[in-house]
Every structure is written in C-alpha cells, then in structure tokens.
Amino acid sequence: MFEQAFKNIDDILHKDAGCTSELDYTEQSSWLLFLKYLDALEQDKALEAELEGKYYLYILDPEYRWGRWAAPKLDNGSIDHNSALTGDDLKRFVNDKLFPYLHGFKQKATGPDTIQYKIGEIFGEIQNRIQSGYNLREVLEIVDSLRFRSQTEKHELSHLYEAKIKNMGNAGRNGGEYYTPRPLIRAMIKVVNPQIGQRIYDGAVGSAGFLCEAFDFMSNQPNLTTSQQATLQKRTFYGKEKKSLAYVIAIMNMILHGIEAPNIIHTNTLAENLSDIQDKDRFDVVLANPPFGGKERKEVQQNFPIKTGETAFLFLQHFIKILKAGGRGAVVIKNTFLSNTDNASVSLRKLLLESCNLHTVLDCPGGTFLGAGVKTVVLFFEKGAPTHKVWYYQLDPGRNMGKTNPLNDADLAEFVELQQSKADSGKSWSVDVAAIDTATYDLSVKNPNGGEEVIHRSPQAIMDEIAALDAESAEVLANIRALL
Template structure:
C-alpha cells in the first residue's frame, strides 16, 4: 500500500542537492515521518479527550503542527494549495522557525522520559538537508498520505522502514553498522526467551532492531492483559545511542513498531564509568551487536578495569556489569575475540568465564553481515555463576550468502531447536572449561568432528591480531619511556 510512496519520496530526495546518499534519504524522511506520526497521535488523543468531555492540551503550538505548515486543508478536507507554503518560504520556515522551536523542547521538558524531551533531542541533532523548498513541499505531501491508524498500516510502515535501514548498509558512511540481519536477531531473542516484566537493554542500540524484534516477540504472546501491554510500552525496552542519525532512526523505528515513547537515551554509553552502575541500573536481558574496530580514547578506557581501545571489548565489559544476577545476554562479537592473545582479550575471556555462564557460542558464516568482511560469533551467557561447559554451534547454511541470498529465518531453525538441549551433531559440540588453557583462556571454534572452518583463521583475522599486539607493545614502550624519563 505504501511502498510506492516510499519510493517516490526517495526519488525526490535523490534529485535534491542536499541529499547525497541512502543515509540522507532515511534521515530526512525520518523527521518528516516523526512529525506526521506526532500529529496523528495528538489528533487521536484530542478525539479521545473530547469523547470523555475533556479538553486535550496539544504538545505543539498551532503554527508548528503538521496540519498548519505541511498539510493545510480546505473546509472539505482537501489539501489547501493556496495556503500551503512552498519554495523558499517553506524551506526558510522549516530551517529558521520550525526546527528551533522543536529543539527548544529539550530545555522545556520535565524529564528525559517524556515525548517532549524526545522531540527536543531529535531536532537538536539533525537538520533539514532538503535544499529545495519545492522538493520539500512534494515530500511533505507524500508523507501526508501515510496513515498510522490501524495495526495493519503500522505493520506495513515498519516493514518499509526496516527495508530503508537495510539499504543503508550499502550506502557508505558506515551505514552498515545500523543493520544486524533480522533473522539472526530473532534467533537471539528466541534463545534468551524474554518474559513480560523483564527489562531489556541495548547500549549500542543503532536502529533499535534488537528492541523492536523483542517487542514483536513479547507482544505476540497470547492473552496479554492491559497491564502487560502498558508494561511493554513503558517499562521493558531501554537503549543508548551515541550517533545522532542512529538515535533518530531508533526512535522512529520503535514508534513504527508500536512503542509510542521509546526509552532511548542519546549518549555515549562508554563515557559512563562502569563502577558507577548500581543495582537499580541493571537489566534482566542484554541484546546487542556493539560496533567493533573502533579505537576509543585513553580517557574512555579509564572507565573500564580491562583497558583496551577496541570498542566492542569495552561494550562487553559494560554489558556484563549492566546485567542483574541471573540476567541473560546474547551479544554479537568478532570471532577473533575467542582466540586473540593480547592481554585485553585474554583478561576479558577470563572475566566472562568466571563471572558468567557462557553456555552457547554460535559461529556465524562469512557473509552473515552484508558489506562486512569480518566473521562473527554470538555469545549467549547468564550472569552469576561461572562457566562449566560451552556448547558450540557452527552455522552452515549450505550456500554462499550475498545481497541476493542473505541469511533467513529457516537457516537458524536447527540452531534454535538444538540449543534447547545442547545437542551434539556434526555442527555442534560441547567443551568442558576444565580442559581450557588457563593461561590463554582460548575459546576458539574447533569442531572435533573434523569441520575445519572454525579452526582456521583468515588473513584479515591474523592481521587484526598483529595490529592489536602492535598497539599493546606501543603502550608498554610508552609506559617504559615514561618511567625512564
């Protein structure tokens, strides 16, 4: 129903000088979608209040509501082209009046959990990139045709929006970091099996794919009460995101999936000292695919007991600390984490095995992540008891994966089923921690049935380890020089 509308919007943005990639298309359609959604939400609440004989207090003042500037209407409900701003007038209104007004909600909001604060945060972080007011008029009119009224409409919109996020993976500017294959996320959710009332967290939320899929999983449970639904809306899903574009996309993605006021905070998760995390800050479940390959500054590393510049390793420490006792996690990480010999990797594996039960390692095949040349594993663990035995599953989809034949849900059915009993097979096996070398804490994927894929490392993986060792050596030398001088 809406697919052609989305395509038409992208076609217009493609012609605009201010929009140069799929990331821009998604960002610009996101803020317009958000304001259209907000208007629909306010209209619904105003109607509900009127039926109860009450007066609804609108969040936005009249000149800044969607129906005033984006889609003014004649008395018979048709678009009022005579009073609709366009060209420079529309562009200037959006840039010099609308955005500053919306930005101001951040200071005026009573708390960061309110929709008012989310409005202020979004419009302090993005700007209108559509340079032609005529293009902006066309896009606004197309967005105005979208409807959020029924669950069917929201469902279709959420699928189309997910497709836009997936396309960003091929758009450069690190667009791929916003997208984890949804079949993999769904398998991770099924294994962790969240329950109503448990708090679910992703501190590297990206496009909020993990939280959206967990919401889909929980909202599909039979016989949910009104209280259960309120719990899902307000006290279940939590995320943090550093990058402004990802933050905006996460908010919009969750809204389209049916979560009206997402608990997403725009912040650098790693800037938080993990020693400051209290019991009240902890979660029942962590689902995440933290960015890897980043090089964090020394002052950020000081927030963690195991010092390393590798972003993913800092996130893993944060996630372990953020779990409640008995809490469950499923986290995507580069497979080199299992075997790297640098001090940080060894110390982190030791920490994980001693403080958590790392019960499952899913070894993902190359090509799982489109456009990323790294191999990954998924770590499944529970906090509070040490690991006794690790069950490995080597995912083999029987084909070379690419853009035309990506990972699908069927590829993971066997894994999810076998994981319930930790079944042994040609693809799966268990390793007793007693037999692990306590010097290296090596957790490499070595299939005892003869599968060699997990035992051999690619040249890139070897180069990554050399780079890590070089960095560690440089830090040691720098320390020695400091002591000598």
C-alpha cells in the same frame, strides 16, 4: 500504496542537491514521518479526551502543527495550495522557525522518558537537508497521504522503514553499522526468551533492531492484559546510542513498531564509569551487536578495569556489569575475540568465564553481515555463576552468503531447536572449561566433527552477485554525475 509512496519520496530526494545517499534519504524521511506520526498521535488523544468529556492540551502550538504548515486542507480534504507554504518561504519556515521551536522542547520537558524530550532531542541532532523548498513541498504531500491510525498501517510502515535501514547497510558513511540481520536477531531473542516484566537493554542500539524484534516477540504473546501492555510500552525496552543519525532512526523505528515514547538516550555509553553502575541501573536481558574495530581514547578506557582500545571489548565489559545476577545476555562479537592472545582479550575471556555461564557460542559464517568481511560469533551467557561447559554451534546454511542470498530464519531453525537440549551433532559440540588452558583461556571454534566444509557457489549465484554489484556501481556513478 505505502511502498510506492516511499519510492516516490526517495526519487524526489535523489534529485535534491542536499541529499546524496541512502543515509540522507532515510534521515530526511525520518523527521518528516515523525512529525506526521506526532500529528496523528495528538489527534487520537484529542478525540479520546473529547469522548471522555475532557480537554486535551496539545504538545505543539497551532502554528507548528502539521495541518497548519505542512498540509493545510480545504473542506473537501485536499491540500489548500493557496495557503500551503512552498519554495523559499517553506524552507525558511522549516529551518529558521520550526526546527528551533522543536529543539526547544528538550529544555521544557519534565524528563527524558517523555515524548516532549524526544522531540527536542531529535530536532537538536538533525537538520533539514532538503535544499529545494519545492522538493520539500512535494515530499510533504506524499507523507501527508500516509496513515498511522491502525495497527495494520503501522505494521506495513514498520516493514518498509526496516527495508530502508537495510538499504543503508549498502550505503557509504558506515551505514552498515546500523543493520544487524533480522533473522539472526530473532534467533538470539528465541534463545534468550525475554518475559514480560523483565527489562531489556541495548547499549549500542543502532537502529533499535534488537528492541523492535523483542517488542514484536513479547507483544505477540496471547491474552496480554492492559497492565502487561503498559509494561511493554513504558518499562521494558531501554537503549543508548552515541550517533545522531542512528538515534533518530532508532526512535522512529520503535515508534513505527508501536512504542509511543521509546526509552532511548542519546549518549556515549562508554563514557560512563563502570564503578558508577548500581543495582537500580541493572537489566534482566542484554541484546546487542556493539560496533567493533573502533578505537577508544585513553580517557574512555579509564572507565574500565580491563584497558583496551577495542570498542567491542569495552562494550562487553559494560554489558556484563550492567546485567543483574541471573540476567541473560546475547552479544555479537568478532570471532577473533575467542582466540586473541593480547592481555585484554585473555583477561576479558577469563572475566566472562568466571563471572558468567557462557553456555552457548554460535559461530556465524562469512557474509552473515552484508558489506562486512569479518566473521562473527554470538555469545550467550547468564551472569552470576561460572562456566563449566560451552556448547558450540557452527552455522552452515549450505551456501555462500551475499546480497542475493542473505541469511534467513530457516537457516537458524536447527540452531534454535538444538540449543534447548545442547545436543551434539555434525555442527554442534560441547567443551568442558576444565580442559581449557588457563594461561590463554582460548575458546576458539574447533569443530571436532571435521571442521568447516568449503561450499562453492554455483556459476549462476556468482553471476547474480556480479549483476547486483554492477547495478549498485551504476547507481553510485549516476549519483556522482548528478552532483557534477
């Protein structure tokens, strides 16, 4: 039911002049889903209060509650079309009254960790792009049919929402930066093995994939106490995000995974001076895939001891600094970081090796990140003691990666198993840091077991890839024609 509802929403938005890509569909679905979720949350809390003989103070005034403007109902539970706003009336209400009202919550909130603050932040960052009030009315009635009440319903919705985020990776406007393959994230979490009571952080949170997967990993532990569940909800997962759309998607993604008021801050992480980070600001675990290839301005670079315009290198300095002593990190970065000869790269490798135990490097094959041609590695490290030995694993799924054959959990099973003992194999080996040239601190992936075998795709795999690309091109052309 949910899957068909999501498809129907996208079909309507596809016809609307204000929505031109998968990114728009996801953004517009997000604010509508958020308000529907908020309504369900308020109803649940009001019922709980009533059962306890207490009074629940609603967050939203009556005029702005879902049941008044989005889905007024008759006694039989069906939409009251006589009182439901539609067309220009609906569009004017949403743009001129609803959004300004919701944005105002940011000033009224007691702090950034409250749901009120999230409401104000979200509706100050996005706008209603649906130009037709009639299209909006159709979408509202589909969203109204969705239910968030049970864990099963939330679980299914979260999977569908993740699928939408994944589809954005193939859309324009840098949609790919919002999506890290979930099998890779799950493998990183298994290696880091976060425990309840530890605080987990992603300073380049994107769609919050790392935090959502970490929540799933930790909340599935058996026999959790009420206190432990409260800790997971309120004092475990923290993130920062610079871009407005990613911020909104991160909040919605975490809510659908079961975290009511996510600790996500809308800010430019790199604008913070490293020297201002104090012990109280530090975290036990860092999980991240920071954006690479970006160029930061000189004034941003001044916040870091190692000056560089490369965004990912600044983030790596930030992550090392913000970890507690004994804290654990798993960070995706371009594989050229291991061998670049510029001063910043050499200095950063030296810093990493001297201040942290870089115990594991996972070398990912090309095609791991759909739509991104760069090769990446994952750095696993523990802060507080220098590195003596680095264990490398060269991931080789035995096939070329692409849209029709993406990374899966089975591809990473051997890595996760071998990493525990750091055993040598045809794909894994260890390097003593004492043998590394201290003039360059070169950490290149050099498999002593014969290097990387070139895997040639079968003709059928190539044909499948071409068919998938042709279908995508046809959709893009259809979108362009629809706009002409």
